[in-house]
Amino acid sequence: MAPVLNVGIVGTGIFARDRHLPSYKEMSDNFKVVAAFNRTKAKALDFAKVAGIPEDHVYDNLDEIMNDKEVSFIDALLPAQFNLSTVQKAISAGKPVLLEKPIAATMAQAREIVKITDASDIPVGIAENWTYLTCIDLAKKHLARIGPVVGFTHNSTGPFNSTNKYLSTSWRQHPEHIGGFLSDGGVHQLALVIALLGEFGSVSALTRQVRKESGTDDIVFSTVQMKDNDVVGTFTYGSAFGATSKSVFLKIYGKNGSVVVDLSNKQQPTVSVTVGDSAETAGKEEVYQVEKDESFGVNPEFLNFHEAVAKKDKTLFKSSPRSAFHHLACVAAFLESSAKNGTTVEVETI
Ligand SMILES: NC(=O)c1ccc[n+]([C@@H]2O[C@H](COP(=O)([O-])OP(=O)(O)OC[C@H]3O[C@@H](n4cnc5c(N)ncnc54)[C@H](OP(=O)(O)O)[C@@H]3O)[C@@H](O)[C@H]2O)c1
Structure with a gap:
């Protein structure tokens, strides 16, 4: 049986609440949402109630959630200009990360993301569900x-x-x-x-x-x-x-x-x-x-990321930083x- 991977959500906004969380719940044999961080903490606490996350796993900053050993991977749903700093922190913490699209806010940031993810074995995906x-x-x-x-x-x-x-x-x-x-x-x-x-x-x-x-x-x-x-x-x-x-x-x-x-x-x-x-x-x-x-592609996308994380093989994930780079x-x-x-x-x- 596939392992259940523990998900840490970063950015508990509309899409986290209305699509990512329902998808994880639908696939509870594969995923459990266990932690959250959001700039406005009150929104993360509301999200935690719906997701069943204990309050002590609602964090005050990105470093805390990245360093939670229970979290198997980070699912980050932030405006694109925050993707580069998020991926940098994830790679330093050794944590796989799925980032929402587009890959970055600028081509310079996108180039940097491809460079640092090429140089690391940690699975990093860009959530382009189409x-x-x-x-x-x-x-x-x-x-x-x-x-x-x-x-x-x-x-x-x-x-x-x-x-x-x-x-x-x-x-x-x-x-x-x-x-x-x-x-x-x-x-x-x-x-x-x-x-x-x-x-x-x-x-x-x-x-x-x-x-x-x-x-x-x-x-x-x-x-x-x-x-x-x-x-x-x-x-x-x-x-x-x-x-x-x-x-x-x-x-x-x-x-x-x-x-x-x-x-x-x-x-x-x-x-x-x-x-x-x-x-x-x-x-x-x-x-x-x-x-x-x-789910319009989100569920199969999550299962594909699950496979890459569980097998510790970043090449298994189709929506890679390189393919998302081309789209931007x-x-x-x-x-x-x-x-x-x-x-x-x-x-x-x-
Ligand atoms: N694949 C798809 O079809 C699809 C569909 C919709 C959205 N998305 C993606 O999902 C992500 C979230 O979009 P959304 O529609 O859910 O928007 P949203 O509700 O505005 O969520 C944005 C999140 O980013 C946080 N944020 C905004 N500005 C920030 C800042 N300066 N510093 C730190 N955090 C900041 C917000 O925190 P606060 O609560 O503090 O504002 C919020 O948690 C985006 O990357 C978007 O492209 C994808």
């Missing part, structure tokens, strides 16, 4: 039928939602992380596209700020050249528009057909496949329901390209 969406394996299976792939269109657009619980957080409205919502949410979209099609090589992009509440640019329209092949595509992202239906899809075009991953209805994602090398030979569109995952590097390239009026920009590699 890496674990069930639609990815299903789509991959069908991609083999439509190849070779020649292009793609990724579109994730939706209406501005002023009652969104995440929007009111001050660190999102005044972002220190590059790209604001473009990195906060955009790295999820990038994780999906890149998991299916590979890394981006260069981009030409235009970004704009539609809403003052976003604090910075909040929409991107871009064209993409993939790094390792001739595949080209478009990547569009933004949730700051006026009334419009939510539309989240990745359409992949091959010489022998197409695959569409549609996540517009989060409750009922689909993968649609049409095979044939022309209109004349096209088969009937096949529509597959994606296996439901209420794409956002940085969008911003740089837009600042140069859409000039093509190479995506930084490490």
